[in-house]
Amino acid sequence: MLRPSLLRLTRTIRNQRADMSITLGQLSALGSLEKSGPISAGELASCERVQPPSMTKVIASLEQRGLVRREAHPTDKRQVIIALTDSGRTLLDSERRSRDAWLLQRFSSLTAAERMLLLELVPVLDKLAEL
Amino acid sequence: MLRPSLLRLTRTIRNQRADMSITLGQLSALGSLEKSGPISAGELASCERVQPPSMTKVIASLEQRGLVRREAHPTDKRQVIIALTDSGRTLLDSERRSRDAWLLQRFSSLTAAERMLLLELVPVLDKLAEL
DNA sequence: TATTGTTATACTCTATAACTATA
DNA sequence: TATAGTTATAGAGTATAACAATA
Numbered sequence: 001m002l003r004p005s006l007l008r009l010t011r012t013i014r015n016q017r018a019d020m021s022i023t024l025g026q027l028s029a030l031g032s033l034e035k036s037g038p039i040s041a042g043e044l045a046s047c048e049r050v051q052p053p054s055m056t057k058v059i060a061s062l063e064q065r066g067l068v069r070r071e072a073h074p075t076d077k078r079q080v081i082i083a084l085t086d087s088g089r090t091l092l093d094s095e096r097r098s099r100d101a102w103l104l105q106r107f108s109s110l111t112a113a114e115r116m117l118l119l120e121l122v123p124v125l126d127k128l129a130e131l
Numbered sequence: 132m133l134r135p136s137l138l139r140l141t142r143t144i145r146n147q148r149a150d151m152s153i154t155l156g157q158l159s160a161l162g163s164l165e166k167s168g169p170i171s172a173g174e175l176a177s178c179e180r181v182q183p184p185s186m187t188k189v190i191a192s193l194e195q196r197g198l199v200r201r202e203a204h205p206t207d208k209r210q211v212i213i214a215l216t217d218s219g220r221t222l223l224d225s226e227r228r229s230r231d232a233w234l235l236q237r238f239s240s241l242t243a244a245e246r247m248l249l250l251e252l253v254p255v256l257d258k259l260a261e262l
Numbered sequence: 263t264a265t266t267g268t269t270a271t272a273c274t275c276t277a278t279a280a281c282t283a284t285a
Numbered sequence: 286t287a288t289a290g291t292t293a294t295a296g297a298g299t300a301t302a303a304c305a306a307t308a
Binding site: 001002003004005006007008009010011012013015024025027028031032048049050099103106109110114117118120121122124125126127128129130 | 132133134135136137138139140141142143144146155156158159162163179180181227230234237240241245248249251252253255256257258259260261
């Protein structure tokens with residue numbers, strides 16, 4: 001059963017991150033921003049598969065920490081463009097370095113074949129998550 | 132990035148299930164119960180990677196729907212043994228039949244190789260989720 | 263009128279702390 | 286005293302509905 005397994009692994013990861021400074025949702029949004037470059041709040045919500053009001057909250061907390069900034073859209077004053085700041089990029093890098101201290105240690109319980117499988121599956125998961 | 136991908140796929144699945152009668156967490160607990168047979172509330176919490184109070188709530192809602200029942204532990208009166216009822220088993224079967232109407236349709240966007248990879252993924256995720 | 267984003271509000275999921283009953 | 290489970294309470298995370306500003 002794929003879905004329960006995903007759920008339980010997500011819980012394990014969340015528990016393990018309980019003492020971290022940034023939540024999984026905030027980190028995921030930062031990662032999407034880095035990948036996409038500056039995009040509108042609505043586009044970011046869509047990337048993250050959440051509704052706009054949910055993204056408003058995530059953006060507010062990231063902005064408060066100085067990890068992203070709001071910029072004006074060049075022609076459409078309704079839109080708010082969200083951009084990663086230098087601090088955001090720095091935090092993303094440091095999270096990346098520490099992220100898999102845990103995951104890599106956990107990887108040691110897997111066989112080499114299982115590890116390869118997992119690496120190849122990330123893009124497949126993203127494809128499944130698409131609308 | 133594995134963790135954000137897991138998070139986004141979980142969100143997609145949750146959105147898709149928004150109109151279902153049973154939540155993902157309840158379904159996952161039922162599945163664990165079927166796999167393990169009757170076990171104590173604490174053991175079930177541990178299987179599901181949640182704290183005991185969280186499991187208390189899940190069990191209460193499942194019991195109210197008649198999907199599980201509480202049984203006395205043969206020797207230890209503190210423990211509560213949770214067992215799947217016939218209704219619970221029936222619901223689990225019907226969820227299994229419908230679950231992949233969605234997932235299989237989603238599978239059509241994948242290549243044959245990607246589909247094969249995905250089938251092997253579940254046990255690897257479970258291994259990663261272990262303590 | 264339609265779209266983008268925010269505010270207001272509520273519900274679900276989860277946790278920790280305190281409590282009860284039993285070992 | 287220690288353990289299993291529940292109750293009380295609180296904090297994320299998410300959604301829908303209503304609103305404001307702009308197109």
